[in-house]
Amino acid sequence: MNTLEVIKQGNHRQFFLIAGPCAVESKDLCFEVAEKVKKLTLERDIPYIFKGSFKKANRSKGDSFTGMGDEFGLDILRQVREHFDLPVTTDIHESYQAEMAAKYVDVLQIPAFLCRQTDLLKAAGVTGKVVSIKKGQFLSPEGMKFAVDKVKTTGNDNVWLIERGTTFGYQDLVVDYRSIPVMRGFEVPVVMDCTHALQQPNQSSGVTGGNPAMIGTIAKAAIAVGADGLFIETHPNPAVALSDGANMLKLDKLEELLDQLVKVRNAVI
Structure with missing residues (x-):
């Protein structure tokens, strides 16, 4: 049974993991991360989805790295998918990109900042x-029901929500862990984004800050209250990463971690 089917059935013992670098910076980077994380997750029976953004449209500064080129970045994700036999995810910002x-x-x-865009959904x-769908920083968890409904009007019931x-x-930012059971009430898997929940946006330098030392705290609390999955961006050397x-x-x-x-997880299930 493939990873996505396991997640859809919702009866797997472990949480699932979405992990990878923020941006597709190179094939070598993506392969290094995918190989390492696949090994770790296989050993622990954790369903794994590789993540990488082929396009970064939401940068503070106009001269920040936005991608290697759409088709080029997407093709690297295809290669990760095929070489490592992994499901892959990426974010889209405009309807034509879907x-x-x-x-x-x-x-x-x-x-998150596009979660209300009807045409995109x-x-x-x-x-x-x-x-x-990432929950907007400006929305209540109850408000995400309407985002789910928009997708389902297309006949597609395969929707996840991310806090x-x-x-x-x-x-x-602050995490209200009540949102996880609230959004699970919509009968969709709910994921905790342990990376972006720790962002420190709107810095005067034009470069978003963060507090990665707290990733473990955010992740453990999310599992304790019933999150189905975790989203964790990871990089061999974050200090030289081109995004986040x-x-x-x-x-x-x-x-x-x-x-x-x-x-x-084993203690709470």
């Missing part, structure tokens, strides 16, 4: 792919 990206990936992710739904924190002032380096978990720290998370 059909384009669906040729290369298994899960289409909708960014429906374009993603029409592809028949899993549609993974990524709520705006707290101008430069911080301040938020990502260093790749060599993932193994210890997964061991801790498996223990929490």
Whole structure:
């Protein structure tokens, strides 16, 4: 049974993991991360989905890295998918990208700040792919029911929701863990984004900050309250990452964290 079918059935013992670098920076980077994370997750029986953004449209500064080129970045994701036999996800920002990206990936992710965009949600739904929607930093968890409904009007019931924190002032976020059981009440899998929930946006430098030391805290709490999956961006050397380096978990720290998370999951199920 493939990973997405396991998640859909919802009876797997462990949480599932969405992990990879923030952006598709190179084939070598994506292969290094995919190989390492696949090994760790196989050893722990954790269903794994590789994540990488082929396009970064939501950067603060106009001269920030936005991608290697759409088709080039998507083709690297295709190669990861085929070489490692992994499902792959990427985010889309405009309606036309849904059909384009669906040729290369298994899960289409909708960014938090676009979660109310009806045309985008429906374009993603029409592809028949899993549609993974991040909850807007400005929305209540109850409000995400309408995003789910928009996708389902296309005849596609394969919807996931991702909690990524709520705006707290101008430069911080806070996670309300009540949102996880609330959104699970819509009968869809719910994922905790342990990376972007720790962003420190709107910095005067134009480069988003973060607090990756707290990733474990966010992740363990999410598993404890019933999250179906976790979203963790990881990189061998976040200090040189071309996007969101301040938020990502260093790749060599993932193994210890997964061991801790498996223990929490086993204690609560």
